[in-house]
Amino acid sequence: MLKELEPLISQYARSRENLYRALEGLTDAQLEECLPGRDWSIKDTLIHLAANERLMTKLLRDIAEGTNTALPADFDNQKFNDESVAEGRAKSIAEIRANLETSYRNLIAVLETITAEQINRRGIHPAAGDADVKEFLLAMYAHHEVHCRDVVEQARRLKKG
Numbered sequence: 001m002l003k004e005l006e007p008l009i010s011q012y013a014r015s016r017e018n019l020y021r022a023l024e025g026l027t028d029a030q031l032e033e034c035l036p037g038r039d040w041s042i043k044d045t046l047i048h049l050a051a052n053e054r055l056m057t058k059l060l061r062d063i064a065e066g067t068n069t070a071l072p073a074d075f076d077n078q079k080f081n082d083e084s085v086a087e088g089r090a091k092s093i094a095e096i097r098a099n100l101e102t103s104y105r106n107l108i109a110v111l112e113t114i115t116a117e118q119i120n121r122r123g124i125h126p127a128a129g130d131a132d133v134k135e136f137l138l139a140m141y142a143h144h145e146v147h148c149r150d151v152v153e154q155a156r157r158l159k160k161g
Helices: 003-023 042-065 077-088 093-113 133-160
Strands: 122-125 129-132
Touching: 003 093, 003 133, 042 077, 042 093, 042 122, 042 133, 122 133, 129 133
Parallel strands: none
Antiparallel strands: 122 129
16 A cells, blocks of 8 residues: 555544444444434444445546546435435345445555555545545545544434433
8 A cells, every 4th residue: 555545544443443443342222213413323423434436446446547537427415315324224234234334445455556656546435525645635534533533423423312
């Protein structure tokens, strides 16, 4: 892996570890309780994280390889989020965690293949806009971190009772 990606990957890994630690001891009912002021539960957020990470990893890989630089023009982010969360609700927490672990392993596998030349290739991140590979990864991390913080805060509330 390129040295310049290692600090960001370390942060991403710590964020994922914090997420998993926050989930320890929560019941299925607690995982399905909506976050304050939101339509999603912790379970929904985990489903979203895995689906988003899978989608963004594919686009990141495409950008690095020079085969694609953006999602299709007709891509509807809200529809993607709604459909992926609705589809994932039938899964168990164990299945959702397995999906999260798979999506993370796939991200790391892609990052391990990125060359010094590829890191400068540019594409369009749906939220951050025009970005090189490293900036794209940074946007992925920022998205991940926002949702992880939501989950950690909700888990603390639930554990306090």
